[in-house]
Amino acid sequence: MMARRSEGLGERPMKILQFLAEYQDSHGYSPSIREIGKHIGVDSTSLVDYYLDQLSEKGFIERDNRVSRSIRVLKALPDASRALGKAARSLGQAVSEVATELFSIPVVGRIGASLPIPMPDTSTATYFDEFSSVEIARSLLPARERVNELFALEVDGVSMIDAMVNDGDIVIMKRTNTANNGEMVAVWLEDNNETTLKYFYQENGKVRLQPANPTMEPIIIDNPEQVRIQGKVVMVVRQFKTQ
Amino acid sequence: MMARRSEGLGERPMKILQFLAEYQDSHGYSPSIREIGKHIGVDSTSLVDYYLDQLSEKGFIERDNRVSRSIRVLKALPDASRALGKAARSLGQAVSEVATELFSIPVVGRIGASLPIPMPDTSTATYFDEFSSVEIARSLLPARERVNELFALEVDGVSMIDAMVNDGDIVIMKRTNTANNGEMVAVWLEDNNETTLKYFYQENGKVRLQPANPTMEPIIIDNPEQVRIQGKVVMVVRQFKTQ
DNA sequence: AGTATAACGGAACATCAGTTCTATGTCAAG
DNA sequence: CTTGACATAGAACTGATGTTCCGTTATACT
Numbered sequence: 074m075m076a077r078r079s080e081g082l083g084e085r086p087m088k089i090l091q092f093l094a095e096y097q098d099s100h101g102y103s104p105s106i107r108e109i110g111k112h113i114g115v116d117s118t119s120l121v122d123y124y125l126d127q128l129s130e131k132g133f134i135e136r137d138n139r140v141s142r143s144i145r146v147l148k149a150l151p152d153a154s155r156a157l158g159k160a161a162r163s164l165g166q167a168v169s170e171v172a173t174e175l176f177s178i179p180v181v182g183r184i185g186a187s188l189p190i191p192m193p194d195t196s197t198a199t200y201f202d203e204f205s206s207v208e209i210a211r212s213l214l215p216a217r218e219r220v221n222e223l224f225a226l227e228v229d230g231v232s233m234i235d236a237m238v239n240d241g242d243i244v245i246m247k248r249t250n251t252a253n254n255g256e257m258v259a260v261w262l263e264d265n266n267e268t269t270l271k272y273f274y275q276e277n278g279k280v281r282l283q284p285a286n287p288t289m290e291p292i293i294i295d296n297p298e299q300v301r302i303q304g305k306v307v308m309v310v311r312q313f314k315t316q
Numbered sequence: 317m318m319a320r321r322s323e324g325l326g327e328r329p330m331k332i333l334q335f336l337a338e339y340q341d342s343h344g345y346s347p348s349i350r351e352i353g354k355h356i357g358v359d360s361t362s363l364v365d366y367y368l369d370q371l372s373e374k375g376f377i378e379r380d381n382r383v384s385r386s387i388r389v390l391k392a393l394p395d396a397s398r399a400l401g402k403a404a405r406s407l408g409q410a411v412s413e414v415a416t417e418l419f420s421i422p423v424v425g426r427i428g429a430s431l432p433i434p435m436p437d438t439s440t441a442t443y444f445d446e447f448s449s450v451e452i453a454r455s456l457l458p459a460r461e462r463v464n465e466l467f468a469l470e471v472d473g474v475s476m477i478d479a480m481v482n483d484g485d486i487v488i489m490k491r492t493n494t495a496n497n498g499e500m501v502a503v504w505l506e507d508n509n510e511t512t513l514k515y516f517y518q519e520n521g522k523v524r525l526q527p528a529n530p531t532m533e534p535i536i537i538d539n540p541e542q543v544r545i546q547g548k549v550v551m552v553v554r555q556f557k558t559q
Numbered sequence: 560a561g562t563a564t565a566a567c568g569g570a571a572c573a574t575c576a577g578t579t580c581t582a583t584g585t586c587a588a589g
Numbered sequence: 590c591t592t593g594a595c596a597t598a599g600a601a602c603t604g605a606t607g608t609t610c611c612g613t614t615a616t617a618c619t
Contacts (some may be wrong), residue, residue, distance in 0.1 A: 105606055105607085105609095106600095106606070106607065106608095107605085107606070118606085118607075118608085119608080119609075119610090122608075122609095136607095138607085138608090139606095139607060139608080140606095140607085141605075141606055141607075142606085216597075296596075
């Protein structure tokens with residue numbers, strides 16, 4: 074009478090679509106027709122098949138003939154009720170505020186070798202075609218970080234181990250030449266001829282570069298002008314590839 | 317003759333792994349055993365099964381018993397030839413990888429205190445209402461990891477500092493009771509009455525829990541049954557507040 | 560009411576697809 | 590030479606899974 078199918082999608086197909094996404098997220102493959110039927114409370118496989126045909130014709134899914142578990146979800150519900158939705162919705166918060174933003178941060182090189190870190194051209198839109206990149210959710214970044222000032226470096230070697238940063242870690246940095254006290258920065262140390270990560274402190278005219286490892290001595294630099302900050306560390310990501 | 321199996325992976329399993337990634341990229345689901353066999357020029361399904369078992373034991377893939385096309389690739393070849401390029405390009409058609417690029421992983425508690433880590437209910441869809449969550453891009457996770465087996469913990473205190481994990485870090489883990497050699501796991505040590513992160517090695521009937529810090533002695537446990545693995549570490553994220 | 564169409568249910572069917580069992584060849588250790 | 594671990598085939602077996610056919614019920618429209 075009133076609430077019609079706003080776009081020709083019935084209740085059950087809708088539920089199936091939802092289920093497909095969930096199941097695939099949790100299993101890594103598609104459910105079988107019978108599994109779908111069980112979920113939506115339908116014994117008849119033909120009926121599920123019937124629904125799937127509808128979803129297919131409407132372009133929501135795609136499946137291959139006579140192939141098990143071959144359903145692909147092409148288009149999720151136009152609704153925000155999935156994924157992030159659940160968590161936020163359950164608290165009654167405005168789902169609209171859940172920023173699904175994903176930023177691609179270019180991995181512009183490696184850090185840790187006896188080299189200054191490669192800095193992307195400060196100027197224009199750096200084309201990082203040949204670089205790989207890491208994807209980070211906006212929600213993990215500081216409130217209004219300017220994303221285009223961010224870049225990432227892969228740590229090479231164990232020279233940064235005292236900064237709790239290991240070989241292979243991805244360090245996400247913000248391009249800057251200055252830092253506030255307590256921030257972790259990448260600095261170029263001419264004496265040692267290397268770039269390292271240290272906590273930055275400026276106090277009574279001197280700069281103290283404090284290793285993360287408390288048993289190690291800080292480096293004191295009398296002339297702040299000499300400190301070559303290359304960027305501040307925003308995030309460190311370490312992936313375990315089962316290795 | 318020349319470049320042998322660099323790490324115990326034979327020629328064929330290697331080729332299978334490659335094929336799995338390709339096939340999944342282009343079909344959206346896993347190939348069947350016979351399809352795999354055909355690709356690598358093997359008629360015998362049992363032989364392919366044999367190879368798949370190897371890959372599984374080495375932690376490269378995961379599959380479910382008696383379920384068609386249920387292979388998940390957990391760790392791709394250290395090869396750089398993958399990434400998005402091929403998949404999207406393959407048939408000229410826009411492979412619909414959309415929508416599910418970002419995953420919300422619940423932060424279910426803290427680790428590091430003298431407590432077993434809280435495990436989310438193994439069973440049904442746990443509503444993590446009161447928990448916060450971290451958002452991770454699919455691209456940062458192993459190929460087709462089952463996302464709802466993942467959960468996150470915030471590190472409490474510096475007891476994990478020898479595992480290169482600091483206070484405040486977010487550890488993303490996968491729920492499991494078993495592990496492959498070389499993986500970092502969270503284990504409950506009854507003797508010390510605490511949960512720690514250690515590298516896992518099982519060799520000649522014993523389990524060796526190796527601290528990340530090479531100067532520290534490993535823990536050897538004679539009876540593998542006693543080892544209470546709570547999960548394996550998938551990723552560590554450290555955020556620096558920009559204040 | 561009458562009829563066409565969509566929404567169901569059940570069950571048979573034919574594969575599809577993972578598992579298992581047996582047998583053979585290879586190769587190095589004893 | 591014998592033995593055993595490993596790699597390989599082939600085929601049978603069993604359960605998993607998509608397809609199809611037929612019949613029934615509900616809905617809508619004339």
